Amino acid sequence: MAVTIKEIAAAVGVSRGTVDRVLHNRGGVKPEIAEHIRRVADTMGYLPNRAGKILAARKQPITVGCLIPSIGNPFYDDVIRGFYTAQEELADFGVTVKVKEIRGYDPGDHIRAIKELVDAGSSALCISTVDIAEVRTYVNQLIDSGIPVVTVNTDLSHTKRLCYVGSDYLKGGHTAAGLLSLCARQKLNLLIVTGSLKIKGHNERIKGFSRTLRENGVQYKLVDVFESQDDDDYAYKTALDILWKNPQINCVFIVAAGVAGVCRAIAELGLREKQRPMWVLSFDDVESTRRLVNDGIIDFTICQEPVQQGYQAIQILFNYFVDDKRTIPQNFLTGTVIKIKENL
Amino acid sequence: MAVTIKEIAAAVGVSRGTVDRVLHNRGGVKPEIAEHIRRVADTMGYLPNRAGKILAARKQPITVGCLIPSIGNPFYDDVIRGFYTAQEELADFGVTVKVKEIRGYDPGDHIRAIKELVDAGSSALCISTVDIAEVRTYVNQLIDSGIPVVTVNTDLSHTKRLCYVGSDYLKGGHTAAGLLSLCARQKLNLLIVTGSLKIKGHNERIKGFSRTLRENGVQYKLVDVFESQDDDDYAYKTALDILWKNPQINCVFIVAAGVAGVCRAIAELGLREKQRPMWVLSFDDVESTRRLVNDGIIDFTICQEPVQQGYQAIQILFNYFVDDKRTIPQNFLTGTVIKIKENL
């Protein structure tokens, strides 16, 4: 049976209150006694009991404010599902999740939304936001004021956030290239569709992709690259134009959103039948992507466990409040998961 | 704030003890009052608080006895790791894990080991055993005597086990075939290596595999099948002989253990260079398999999240004790995970 505060108190010959004060550095204890208590706690191997802690902490419930630019982007739905799954599990432990959904990536909007969450009484934050100076500065202020912050899906550089929970974008690119290295037996003429060249994650996927193609000695030529701006209509028109003008393209690598648009162009041109083999790779598995994999338009889609991302972000914040000792990881990277029709 | 027993007691005008007795069907309460209490609890939406429950339950700690035939089979190491991870998380909640490792699949050995776990005071069991009548009968007796049982990695048919935690073997086979459908551009001449034709999981993988090959219209011919008996030496010799005599083989599908042996034969015959393309697929990612994937001998290895299996099995048993309400799933299937060099 584990050591309790009571036992330490008995061993030292003081009251539980005193031990508690020492263990939480709350001061007001004679230094020599404090030192003694610390030593005894250490040698007895004291670890606070979570159940007791949680129960006592019910007087100050935890509210986690979550910011997520999910409006218009179904990918984030799974992340949000993860938030709520964690909330269900932790409801008895006094945890409530408040999700603020917004549209797009305007820094002003993001800052306003975060402020709203804080004003609504969030004791912790869990945010997926833009890595821009103004936002970083504001978040750092909040952290300094004592609000722990976890970044989800995309990180904030140069901040004192507790932890980043999300995917390893480089590895996603490596994996896509690895699949092609295994499957492709002729020179690849590539069309790459990215979301935005301003988004670090997208660029890293491309970097990882081309590096591994080279390392594996795959013959390839980059025919064209364009930014979908996460817009299916625009992606459709642009892809249609490029694919029409460049019939030699035999591999389309879609790094971000716009998947459905690009695939519509591929299907309309009948490229899955005419151009053999023709490889199509994408990321994530929103509903439309799943359908395209099922219909044989997309060969592989590489996923990043979005539900896990939301779930773990909340769990990590909870642990931060409950376990003084347990070390919180700097980064929590979710898996790079290859999906095909059969295991989707 | 959630409803508590205290509040219900106040609302009804009885003591907490009485409410508790009713809610746990422990009898000794006047039927009409009991009914009333039940109704009030229901309309107030009472849900027991886990933190409170756990704390009070510390007087009767939970010991989970785990049986696993891991000696000589490194695959199970990850499952065991999952057991211990769960124990660490739940130690404060009074959960202890006791792992009994044995060698092989002799029913008598298994029954003896289970008895040992029970005699050592296990309040729940988590077992990976053989699906044989004697074992089933014995396990059913234990279940009837009040010990909840979860099966891990391989199920026990016709028993009242709480839940099966493990992989979907059919899907594993489907996925392997799906990968070949995407990659292979010529007729497949197959060598299938299974562990034992007596093991249901192995057979299901093969069944799923051939069904999907057919459905996807892949041309193939089964050149040979043999049982490795999970023995690398035997697998090496047999594979060497078969591959030597059948140089047309261009795809080796390894369903179970013996991977290192088979791959040694493939490497020695230089088949990864001579026979192009040559496809090699296996299951799981023990150390030796990882090396073979890294060295380019194995193209794909399909994994089943073994750590999750051990972890979830313990969590499910814990939930069974702590949450009267929450419904325990009949089956908890772990993911079918495709691994290549780049995402291993």
Next chain:
DNA sequence: TTGAAAGCGTTACCAC
């Protein structure tokens, strides 16, 4: 600077 006690929600046990 320290001790004592109350309270978080649940369960168990002993009186009545």
Next chain:
DNA sequence: GTGGTAACGCTTTCAA
């Protein structure tokens, strides 16, 4: 049949 009370481990507050 039922109520009261102590206990689980921890935090917090009040009194000394």
